[in-house]
Amino acid sequence: QVQLVESGGGLVQAGGSLRLSCAASGGNILTFNGMGWYRQAPGEQRELVAQITRGDRTNYADSVKGRFTISRDNAKNTVYLEMNSLKPEDTAVYYCNANSIRGSYWGQGTQVTVSS
16 A cells, blocks of 8 residues: 655745655555645645656646756655745645556645745
């Protein structure tokens, strides 16, 4: 059973930075078709923030391009989301997702709050 555990969220002032981590167990991230970060703000739908494919292709939401970077450390079986120049509108619960031939998996989420 694949499990994803996010960490690194917290409270930060606008303009600040955070790095989120998603540690995977029960499966090798190299075998996943792709992994991604999503976020959900109160009263809003969950939206894609960034994704990285098995071939290391990346894709970002327009709202975070140039500010966020997704990466992974295969040796640590972990995916990261480096978030810079944070804005209050980035406030949300951030979820890690992994897609494999066996299904789609989600972490429990980590709260990111950006104060103005």
